[in-house]
Amino acid sequence: MSAKQIARVLVLGLALVNIAMAAQNPADIERDIGNKVYCQCGCVTSLNTCPHLNCEVKAEMLKIIRAGLSQGKTEPQILQDLVDRYGEKVLAAPPPHGFNLTAWILPSVGLLIGLFLAVTVVRRWRGPAVQRTAPAGGPPMDDSVRAAVEEEMKKYVD
């Protein structure tokens, strides 16, 4: 088995363990939903972090979540209940449809364009390093000598 295959198996194994660990109880689901929605009292924080004492809006939102849980609804269904009540702005992240898709796509597109530019720049920069290589016909540099030179250069050029 190659190193690449071992790495793949390891990542897959970790992902499976991760999924297995994701099974949650109602309190965890409530906390998860609380992180995924914003309290609509105007505090501009998630439901779980609303700083207001005895916040009535928070209490109302928690009531909707608990009602959903007691009816056996799933997390997406409860989130939809909250959207029906308060609108999409209740969600702490824009739902990935319509124009909102650009919110999710643009960072990845930016990342890819940046990578493309970086690779292009590196390719353009790569020139024949004629001036800096050893004279043609000279003996090839021994690895230990090269390592020593690199080590020495580090002291001065960093």
Next chain:
Amino acid sequence: MNQVGAVGLIAALVFAIYGMITGAVAGKLRSPRILKSAQRAVLGFFAMTTLAVISLEYLILTNDFHSAYVASHSSRKLPLLYKIPVLWAGQEGSLLFWTWLLSIYVALAVLLNRKKNRQLMPYIIAICMGVGTFFSLVTFAVANPFNQLSLATASGVTPYAPPDGNGLNPTLQFHSMVAHPPMLYLGYVGFAVPFAFAMSALMTRQLGDNWIRVTRRWTMVPWMFLGTGIVLGGQWAYHVLGWGGYWAWDPVENASLLPWLAGTAFLHSVMIQEKRGMLKVWNMVLIIVTFFLSIFGTFLTRSGIISSVHAFAQSNIGPWFSVFLAIIAVFSLTVLFLRLDFLKSENRLDSVISRESGFLFNNWILLAAVLAVLWGTIFPIISKAVENQTVTVGPPFFNKVMVPIGLLLLFLTGAGPLLAWRKTSFQSIKRNFVAPLIFAGVVGVILFFVGVHHLYTWMSLFLCAFVAASIVGEFYKGARTRMKSSKENFFSAVYNLTMRNTRRYGGYVVHFGIVLIFVGLAGQAFRFETQGLMGPGDILRAKNYLFRCESFSSGQRANYEYERVSLAVTEDGHALTVMHPERRFFIAEQQPLSHVALRSDLARDLYVVMAGRDPVSGKAIIHVIINPLVQWVWIGGMVVLLGTILALIPSRIERQMAELHKSHAEVAEAQHVR
């Protein structure tokens, strides 16, 4: 004193305009006489803004409620420690404070460059004073802290002073709030100086490496302040807001992160220009972006254009800042475009696998992070403009987008320094990477077997181990070489090695601090929280901790009333401590606030909040959070600060070079005299 402050502010504006014009004229005519006049204008600007700041502080400390600003943000019973920060607690004061900090930076730039960089200084003064003109003008015309309260009566308008002020927002009455805003502002403001150096270098065509070398410290200082300010802000949020976290991807938090990320990219990429004469245009773009984002950050923080938990600043300064941001963009990009021919790269890349490429990819990731944070921050405005729809972009979005970017960056933090300049041979890669990877692999396996199964958390800790091992390896290899050549013991070798090249080893210390911060961030995956109603004798369990309610007490302090619960805490059955979460009610401000009880050690924080009283049972609502590894975030922040200070200290090589230059100059001067 109100009039004195007002006069100081007007005089500062006049000096700023004069300095901007004379600086530009001195640059154009190359006139030392006009330059001298511009330099004096800078000192005048500093003196007048200082006068205005002292006047406002005097009004605050003497409870002069004729001042609208003092009446809005202070009160008689506010403790002295919190009266000083009233200066930057409101819009008007904070803009004045911004202007004052700018005047300090510019005055220092002028004083430290009296005999240096003579060609660059005129335009540096002109640009900094241009920024000073904008801030003094906004402070004077839109957000004047020296406005007085008055009453319109039948007999005319008469001065008015309420018996007491509205007080300071209770959430700002916390010790780190005294230092957090000045640190952030020192960061934001300070980027004006390297920006001015860059623009001046372009305008005067002095585009050698000099401006880069000179501005390195002028960039590192604000970068250090901004980073420290961000960490202090996190501490404030953690201690005051009562939700047990320190970073919520709030727009105002993001506003401070953006210039820090761009500044980080700049600090890395300037090294390529210094060593290899490459990336000249890119470095200009980066410093422009950094300065632009620092003004943009101030705009976001102060304008209230985006809904934020920091909703202390709703105002009409938005259009002013929009115009100023447009001016910065048009001016700087035009100057850059006109000088593109002078910014040709001096070298080619020898190999794709090299330190240069490492820095390029580091820049790629950092700029991708800037784009992602900026886009997420402004997306609600764009969505409103395009779709007329209100959306929220909060932690779930940023965590999804930023965690992979952060992990890539962490990898490059460790891998970059292991690559050699110009070209890295395969043998060298093998030699440098094997030990850190083996160490990280062992740590990764141990983590997996002790129960770290969350993928991102595992990867984060794996990479932390890799980076830490690579840093330790760099110190070890350098020290070993010195031990062989100089017969020093290990500790002397490490010390001498570091002091010989403070920049390089200071940088490693900064990287190590970042590793510690990532360790702290990874701890969030194991956060545990629970909540319960507690009366005397009631017990709340949180993992292996038991919290037993002992008693309630109440009382009054200078500016607030409090109600306190005493909780005896046991860990695995052994008495650990007694914790006292409080509920406070600030009298002048008429606002309640929770005072968190904390017990911290390196492994975890016990974080207890008294959220209030249950209206039915009358019992206290107690919220307990077990927060693993949080202390490492603060320790990491300290290490980053120390590493930056270390990198700012001139290294032995630099000092030797400076002495050499000095002696050469003396010899040349002596020959000239003869």
